[in-house]
Every structure is written in C-alpha cells, then in structure tokens.
Amino acid sequence: MTTSLPGSGRFNFGTTRFERDMKAAVIVFPGSNCDRDCKVAVERSTGAQVEMVWHGDTALPQGLDLIVLPGGFSYGDYLRCGAMAALSPVMAEVKAAAERGVATVGICNGFQVLCEAGLLPGALLQNERLKYVCKPVTLEITNAQTRFTSGYGGRREAVMTVGNGEGNYFADEATLDRLEGEGQVVFRYRDNPNGSARDIAGIVNGKGNVLGMMPHPDRAFEAELGSADGAVLFQSALASA
Amino acid sequence: MKAKVHVFLKPGVLDVQGKAVEQALHGLGWSGVEGVRVGKTIEFDLASADRAAAEAEVKAMCDKLLANTVIESYLVELA
Numbered sequence: 209m210t211t212s213l214p215g216s217g218r219f220n221f222g223t224t225r226f227e228r229d230m231k232a233a234v235i236v237f238p239g240s241n242c243d244r245d246c247k248v249a250v251e252r253s254t255g256a257q258v259e260m261v262w263h264g265d266t267a268l269p270q271g272l273d274l275i276v277l278p279g280g281f282s283y284g285d286y287l288r289c290g291a292m293a294a295l296s297p298v299m300a301e302v303k304a305a306a307e308r309g310v311a312t313v314g315i316c317n318g319f320q321v322l323c324e325a326g327l328l329p330g331a332l333l334q335n336e337r338l339k340y341v342c343k344p345v346t347l348e349i350t351n352a353q354t355r356f357t358s359g360y361g362g363r364r365e366a367v368m369t370v371g372n373g374e375g376n377y378f379a380d381e382a383t384l385d386r387l388e389g390e391g392q393v394v395f396r397y398r399d400n401p402n403g404s405a406r407d408i409a410g411i412v413n414g415k416g417n418v419l420g421m422m423p424h425p426d427r428a429f430e431a432e433l434g435s436a437d438g439a440v441l442f443q444s445a446l447a448s449a
Numbered sequence: 450m451k452a453k454v455h456v457f458l459k460p461g462v463l464d465v466q467g468k469a470v471e472q473a474l475h476g477l478g479w480s481g482v483e484g485v486r487v488g489k490t491i492e493f494d495l496a497s498a499d500r501a502a503a504e505a506e507v508k509a510m511c512d513k514l515l516a517n518t519v520i521e522s523y524l525v526e527l528a
Contacts, residue, residue: 287514287515288517291514291517295514323519324517329519330519331517331519331520333458333462333463333465333520334465334466335465336463336465337465338465338466338469376463378462378463378519378520379519380519403463
C-alpha cells in the first residue's frame, strides 16, 4: 500500500495525495507501549516522516502536521491514568501546538492524557464491568466531516480494536449535550464495551483539531491486522494539514 | 504541618470498585452494607506554619494534580 511515486518523493494512497512531505511526531512517555505501533502505523498509512519525542523534551520538531499521543500506561497510571503525563514538560508544547491548530490525536492512554491536560472535556473512568476489554469493535462514524474522518467518505462504520481497563467516557450531562449538539462526537460504539456515556468512543475539541479516542487506529492500519480502517484516520488528518 | 487529602469519586459518578466491594461484603453476610465508595488518601508533610495559607496551598494542589474535579471531590485535613 505504501508506494512512493517515482522520482517525486511524495505518496499516493488511493484518493489521498499529499502535495508535500508530511511530518508527524509521536510523544513517548515512560510507560507508553503503543508508541512504536503509532510510528509504524502513521508511516505505513501515510508515508509521513515520524519522529519520536521524549516526554521530557521542551521543544517539538519544527513544521509538524500531526502529533500522536500513544496508548499505554504512562507513569504506570499512577494517581490517575494520564494525570502525571499531562504535566510532562513536552505537554506545554503539545498544548501550544494544538492551540495553533496542529492536528493532535490521543489514542487510548493518549485520550486520557488529553482529558487530564484539559485539551478535551470529560474523563475516562474504570470500565463498568471492571474488566480490561481487548477486542475488535465496530464504530459508528458519527461525524464524517471532521479533519480526522473526511477520508471515510460515505462510510458509516469502521472497525478498530479497543484495549482498555479505564475507557468508560464520562462527562456531565450539559457537556455531553454540548458535544452532541456541536458535532464533537466523532465515533460511537455499536456495542458499548466499557459503559461509556452515550456510547462515546471518540470526541474532538471545539476547533476540531484535537481528537481523543479509546479504540486504536494504530492497531488497524492494514488488512493483515484484521482491519485497515485506522489508516484512513491518519490519512485524513494529514490530508487536512 | 501534616496534610491528609481524601479523594473520592463524586456522588453520581459510578464507582465500580465500590460496587464490587459492596457485593463482596454482601457475599460475606453483611447484607446491611450500602453505598460503598472506594477512594484514596494522600498524606504529606508541609513546610508551613500558617494554617490558612497551608489550606489554600493544599487546595491548589488538589485542583492542579491530586484530584480530577471533573469526576472527583476531595477533603483536606491539616494537623
């Protein structure tokens, strides 16, 4: 699938063609364990150059088109999932980049970090049935107009894998109403695996450039993994950069 | 000064651990147990002689790190 156009150094993925070389960063916290998966997923699905950025760094690489906060157990989930990571030195830079409009995706633990950092509303609670859930899930693409989902076209569903013990999305009723009203709910579970409020699997911020989701697009970027639906998300994010 | 911070999920926020513990207590025969909530206590020494200032400081720590006020409430004890 990853084919370089002869002589151009650019990439062509079906309908997605980037006019320049794209650049992404994966933030690595102590305890992240999907960081390399994210790097490979973004590289293979988009051809972007991906840099790993250590949580203690105080600067991001120049000219980023995409920032990924990966899954895992940053800081051993001490205190609360994502709480310590949200205060990492690099997060001040991530916040500033997100405010400038850089596409930012937090996956699983990355979603928890974005909530703890105040970049997204709500929080992730322990799963309703107290179990770690690891399985493929079918997602309803609730909003196909976001910069992360535009590539799905007319498709209404995507299949990705969840793997979480604390993926139960919570926000107060007023916040949930606002998220739904403003089209900020991007993905919903067809069959809610963790008790998430209103079946929410992924949301964007008001500006639409920060996405948090519990399912892993990085575990669904080529058919050999059971689904290639996650690749479309990374391609969409970069196509809109 | 010694500070103790108690952090609990807010009323209305599902506490699955509390629910599991409650069921276990029922299983052991304590059928009268209700509304179990599992929280945590964080304690530390604080270099401060002024009680009011210490209270304000610990409250700031709670809001910034020790509790996530979207889902949790906290109680500060100073001694």
